[in-house]
Amino acid sequence: MVSNSIELIADGLFFPEGPRWRTEEQKLYFSDVMAGKVSRIGDEGTVEPVFELGEFPSGLGFLENGDLLVVATASKAIVRLDADQVLAGSAKRSDSVHHADISTPFGTGNNDMVVAPNGNAYAGAYVPGLSEETPPGPSNPPMFGHLVLARPDGSSQIVADRVCFPNGGAITPDEKTLIVAETFAFALTTWDIEDDGTLSNRRPFANLAAPTDGISLDAEGCIWVACPYFSYGDSGGWVRVADGGEIKQVIPLDSRDKSAYACMLGGADGRDLWLCESTVLGRERFQGDGRIRRVRVDVPMAERQF
16 A cells, blocks of 8 residues: 655656665665656755766666766667766766667667666666557557677676566565567566576466556565556656566556656655656657656665666
């Protein structure tokens, strides 16, 4: 059960995505994608600039030394900002370094990412062309994409194919399992992580019958997943689902103009679910459409969600 009502933390954003909770700072980091920057926010609701990328940022993740990894979508790369620059804030692209190439031979774009404690980063690589203005279907088919592994030394390789618009990811605390949202397969999919970081034993985690976007793993092994719509054109919401597909809880987004795009557990006790929202899918987006809200939930976050 949701313990309290949903609380508005920050509005006036553009398109908040890729949230990551930093326990060390008690701050939520997120990409304001279409504003071209990474920001952070705490309990008091003040949005602090962290990194002006100079292009659209997407997935975020931290290395154990506090360095920040950011997916640079136009560059098809991951860039790295060192820990001191992260803490200081207001960094520019020139303050960062190239970390890894995550392009593929298939003309893919890049979006979300999850980083393991050992520094391995798994980034989504999708095939462009899907129109957001109409529902996916035979006349507007989502194409299969890939998952790209970027290792700490900057080398990269494709580790999964035929992934239907890969999006949010999570890694279990034992570092042995990767869970990824396949947005337009309406599903969550899981793989075993091998010792060399490659993936095996692909299998379904859950079918949602709705598009799956950003996700967060809780201490009971369930996933909170943001669904941009339940029926095309509506606002969707957030669903807590167990491995195997049992729906444990649904938090609908009761709005005419916002959709749910991401979520992240955090807070002092791990029971704050941070909710990233912006314009309903299929409508033109504008600065000021995005917001971050927060709700209390019963089960805390899993350990070490990088």
